[in-house]
Structures are given as structure tokens and as C-alpha cells.
Amino acid sequence: MTSQARPLRIALLSYKGNPFCGGQGVYVRHLSRELAALGHRVEVIGAQPYPVLDSVGEGVTLTELPSLDLYRQPDPFRTPGRGEYRDWVDALEVATMWTGGFPEPLTFSLRARRHLAARRAEFDVVHDNQTLGYGLLGLGLPLVTTVHHPITVDRRLDLAAAQDWKRRLSVRRWYGFTRMQKRVARRLPSVVTVSGSSRDEIVEDLGVRPGRIHTVPIGADTRLFSPDPAVPEVPGRIVTTSSADVPLKGLVFLVEALAKVRTQRPDAHLVVVGKRPEKGPVADAINGFGLEEAVRFVKGISDAELVDLIRGAEVACVPSLYEGFSLPAAEAMATGTALLATTGGAIPEVAGPDGETCLAVPPGDSGALAAGLERLLADPALRRRLAAAGRARVLAHFTWTRAAEATVALYHQAIASHPHRGSAPKGRGELRDQPPPAGGPRTTASAPLGPVVTRTAPEGKSTAPSGRTETEPGPVGSKS
Incomplete structure (x- = not known):
């Protein structure tokens, strides 16, 4: 079997996979299913709200990498109890929220880095879904990152709509993570985006060199989204x-x-x-x-x-x-x-x-x-x-099958061009390598890492609600 034909072991990262709203959950759900249909093994590693996944055989699993879930309903912007803190990353997450910022891209990237350091030999490639956090630099694994569109666009529109200086200050604090995303994006070896318009915005706003950006349009699940003459139109x-x-x-x-x-x-x-x-x-x-x-x-x-x-x-x-x-x-x-x-x-x-x-x-x-x-x-x-x-x-x-095929081609390019395949990621403290856990679906725990749950996606189509909107950085607005 050639390297191009060999099934890949893919770690698909998603710091937010809400199945009720937000394009990140939609992207992860459909792309992972179609990658598995092509014969690859996909492990989605995500934080709350966890994505809802479809499965092809045992080709898709979900590993829960929990945050403190500070924006959950019905108590968004909550203050965790003392017993909820597990490590310095949790403290950083809370401190950033307290100062009006949005911490999840950074803190998820740090947790993902630590998790992948312990399991580096289990994956051929890492696919980051718009986290763009510092923790993803220097992983020691081939990395492909999807940027649906720069969140700097959202920031500009929210600032333009702000009615007073207090609201503008709140918006600037909330979107503080975009400075990190700009710095990280410029250092990424391979960026995937979904349209020519987004490609131009990534070059302009994030400063990524055009040669590093690949456009792979996504699309609709045309088997599900299809005409049915038996359903009558409702006038108006x-x-x-x-x-x-x-x-x-x-x-x-x-x-x-x-x-x-x-x-x-x-x-x-x-x-x-x-x-x-x-x-x-x-x-x-x-x-x-x-x-x-x-x-x-x-x-x-x-x-x-x-x-x-x-x-x-x-x-x-x-x-x-x-x-x-x-x-x-x-x-x-x-x-x-x-x-x-x-x-x-x-x-x-x-x-x-x-x-x-x-x-x-x-x-x-x-x-x-x-x-x-x-x-x-x-x-x-x-x-x-x-x-x-x-x-x-x-x-x-615009079909998910086409998107998956083009994405796999980029995975192979990333693997072929990776200069230090198998080298250890650099870090300190809790980011150093840890002994890998046993393979297969499992539940593991460690004091600094917190509970990490891996489960196989249910067979067939999920009936859970699915979002139909574009990527969002988290709760809209910020606590004033």
C-alpha cells in the first residue's frame, strides 16, 4: 500500500463544537464522517459544548478534553468553585474571563498540546479547527489548520455597531485573543480556508503568506438536504x-x-x-x-x-x-x-x-x-x-465528500513536508511528555489534566440538533 493510500490517523481539534449553533460543530461533524467514509480514522478532541458526531463503522471517536465551561447556560460568566480548579491553565482561563477577555482558544490549545504530547505516536496528522492558540506551535506533529474566516472581521463589525465608548472597550477586551491568533497564524505551515473571500481576509488581516493558504470549499449534506415534493410549500x-x-x-x-x-x-x-x-x-x-x-x-x-x-x-x-x-x-x-x-x-x-x-x-x-x-x-x-x-x-x-478528499490531499502534503516527524514538542512543566494511555476507547484521568473521556460515535446518522451558522468565537458580546 502506498503512503497516499494508507489510512491516516487524524486528530481533529475543536475548542467549541456546539451542535445547536455555530459553524465549528457543523464542520467537525460532517468532515469527520466523510474522512471516515474514505477509510481514515478520526479522533475528534474537543471541549464543551462537545460536538455531536456521526460514525462510519468505528472510524470516528470523540475525546472530551474539558474546560471549566465558564459560559454554559443558565449561568454564563460563572465563577468556579475552589474544587473545580485542576491546574494553572484553569486559573488562566478564569483570570482571562474576569478581565473581560475570551480565554478558550488559548486554554484549549494548552490542554490539547499536553494531551497530544502524551500520545504523539498515535497520530499521523493534527487538524486544528480555528483554535490558533500558542499551544499548537511546535507540536512535533504535522499540522493543518482551518480558518473559516478571521475573527478580526467580527471584531470590526462589532466595534462599528458599538454605541458608546464603554461598549467599544468591552468589545476590544473580548476580542483580545485575536492578537494571539494573528501571531500564531503567521507561523503555521498550512492553512485551509473555505472560500476565496476568506483567503483574501486571512492574507490581509492575519498576515499569512498566500502560498501557505489552500482553499477547500465545504458544502451541504446533499443526501439529507434534498427536495421532497411531498412536503407542501407554506404560503408566505x-x-x-x-x-x-x-x-x-x-x-x-x-x-x-x-x-x-x-x-x-x-x-x-x-x-x-x-x-x-x-x-x-x-x-x-x-x-x-x-x-x-x-x-x-x-x-x-x-x-x-x-x-x-x-x-x-x-x-x-x-x-x-x-x-x-x-x-x-x-x-x-x-x-x-x-x-x-x-x-x-x-x-x-x-x-x-x-x-x-x-x-x-x-x-x-x-x-x-x-x-x-x-x-x-x-x-x-x-x-x-x-x-x-x-x-x-x-x-x-459544494459537497462534504469533495471537501474531505481535498483535505486528505493537504494532510499528505503536511506529512511529506514536516521536517521533524516524531520529534518531541518543546514545553515546560505540565506540557512535557507523559506516558501514553492504553489504546482504544477509554477513560483516563490525571490530576493536572482532569478527566479525559474517549467514546465511539454512535452508528449512523445522529438525530441531535445541528447548527447551520458560521464560526463564532464563543458567546457573543462580553460581560460588562
Whole structure:
């Protein structure tokens, strides 16, 4: 068997794998499944909220590398009890939170470094999913890192939306980890991103040399997200995905557009896959326009429920100001639902030409969104034409199988070019090598490391809820 054909042992790192929202959990779930389908062994190493995984045989396992879970509901920004502290990394995590910063990328990278140092011989390659923490430098293993888009983009948009100096100061503290991510990104041997737009942002914002960046588009699970004529369209239904009330997602402009559309189409209504905000711009717009009965939020739904929700919509809408890829666009197109999308970030790369595979409008323009919605709601023939062309585009360019095959090729490049295969990572204290644990699914524990649980993913498709939004750095906003 050639080295290219040999099954690889892959450590896939994800500091946040929320199955309810956030693109990181979606990426890890689908990529790990397709890598296993190609014959490789994938061990997902993640922190809370842990990802939900699908399995192909025993090809996918999950190792839980717990943090202190400081942002969990219903007590976010909590102070841990004295007995919860295990080591200096835990103390660093709490101290960073207390000063208004977001610690998880750094502290997860330190825990992952320690864990991998003890198991270096068990993996051929490490794939980091946008942690970009100091602990990942000098691992002694081939490393590939996915950057969906630089979080500096989120930082700029949040600063622009901040209404006073106190909020701007809070935003700057929260996004302090982006300085670390810039430094780490410039030293990475291989960066994977999901679109040409994100590639340009990584070069501009993070300073990564273009020759180190590889574009591998992701996509939809086209077996799940598929048309079903048996599901009737609901007149006036518009569906969108928004995990949080943040400027990046542009949901407030869609709510404003809905108010305009309902003056001509009283049956028009919006279903948002995400949590209803209790306050903020979206909540204010819904209340101000009297749309409480016309905007419904749903969360925690299964994949099957999500697909039927999209199938039953007359229009799927992506109103974002910026996206690094836009899974919601790809999944709506794969389902055979007509798409209205902005031209923010990489969305045009996914959605395709205006009038051919979607209707495209400028970001941040509620009037343009309203005009697009009115046009689509009034023209069933146009919806059918865009829906058919959209699905064909996804099948041709944006599937998880294609993404996995291209990613494996990058793994082999990283392995072939790694200069010190098998050398020990440098570190001090608790980052030094430790005796490797016994192989196979297991539970191990050590005083400084805390409990580490490895379990095999359940056979077949998971029915747990899945997020459909792009990567988020953690809880949106910060504690003031």
C-alpha cells in the first residue's frame, strides 16, 4: 500500500463544537464522517459544548478534553468553585474571563498540546479547527489548520455597531485573543480556508503568506438536504438562520424588510432557526414594527425537522453582512428552495450569479431585501427555476465528500513536508511528555489534566440538533 493510500490517523481539534449553533460543530461533524467514509480514522478532541458526531463503522471517536465551561447556560460568566480548579491553565482561563477577555482558544490549545504530547505516536496528522492558540506551535506533529474566516472581521463589525465608548472597550477586551491568533497564524505551515473571500481576509488581516493558504470549499449534506415534493410549500414562509443577535448576521435588516413586504403580502412571515433575542436591535425591530406574530424562532430542532422547514418555505434568505462561506445558503440550495442572499463576504461564491441560481442584493439594505422577497413570493416560476439551478450548483461544487478528499490531499502534503516527524514538542512543566494511555476507547484521568473521556460515535446518522451558522468565537458580546 502506498503512503497516499494508507489510512491516516487524524486528530481533529475543536475548542467549541456546539451542535445547536455555530459553524465549528457543523464542520467537525460532517468532515469527520466523510474522512471516515474514505477509510481514515478520526479522533475528534474537543471541549464543551462537545460536538455531536456521526460514525462510519468505528472510524470516528470523540475525546472530551474539558474546560471549566465558564459560559454554559443558565449561568454564563460563572465563577468556579475552589474544587473545580485542576491546574494553572484553569486559573488562566478564569483570570482571562474576569478581565473581560475570551480565554478558550488559548486554554484549549494548552490542554490539547499536553494531551497530544502524551500520545504523539498515535497520530499521523493534527487538524486544528480555528483554535490558533500558542499551544499548537511546535507540536512535533504535522499540522493543518482551518480558518473559516478571521475573527478580526467580527471584531470590526462589532466595534462599528458599538454605541458608546464603554461598549467599544468591552468589545476590544473580548476580542483580545485575536492578537494571539494573528501571531500564531503567521507561523503555521498550512492553512485551509473555505472560500476565496476568506483567503483574501486571512492574507490581509492575519498576515499569512498566500502560498501557505489552500482553499477547500465545504458544502451541504446533499443526501439529507434534498427536495421532497411531498412536503407542501407554506404560503408566505421565509426561512433564515441566525444563531445570535450580532451585526454580522444582518437579521435586523431582514426584519425591517419583512415589515415592508407585509404591507403588500400580509401572509408573509419569517421563521428564524436560532434563539429569540430578549433585547437588542432585532428584538426592538420586531416590537417596533408589531411583528411578534409574524416572526417565529425555533431552536433545538433535529436535522429532519430543519430540512422539512426549509422544504416548506417559499424563500430561504441569507441577510448577512459577511460570511466566510455560508452553509445556510448551500443547504437551502441543496434542498431545492429559492434563495435570496446578500453579496457579503463569500456568499456570492456559494450562491452563484444573480438571477441564475439566486437573487442577490447588497448587504445592509432592507429595501433591497424587501424588493427581492416581494419578487420571489409573487413569482412561482422564478422560484422553481432558481431552486433547480441552485441544487445543481451545490451538487457540482459544494459537497462534504469533495471537501474531505481535498483535505486528505493537504494532510499528505503536511506529512511529506514536516521536517521533524516524531520529534518531541518543546514545553515546560505540565506540557512535557507523559506516558501514553492504553489504546482504544477509554477513560483516563490525571490530576493536572482532569478527566479525559474517549467514546465511539454512535452508528449512523445522529438525530441531535445541528447548527447551520458560521464560526463564532464563543458567546457573543462580553460581560460588562
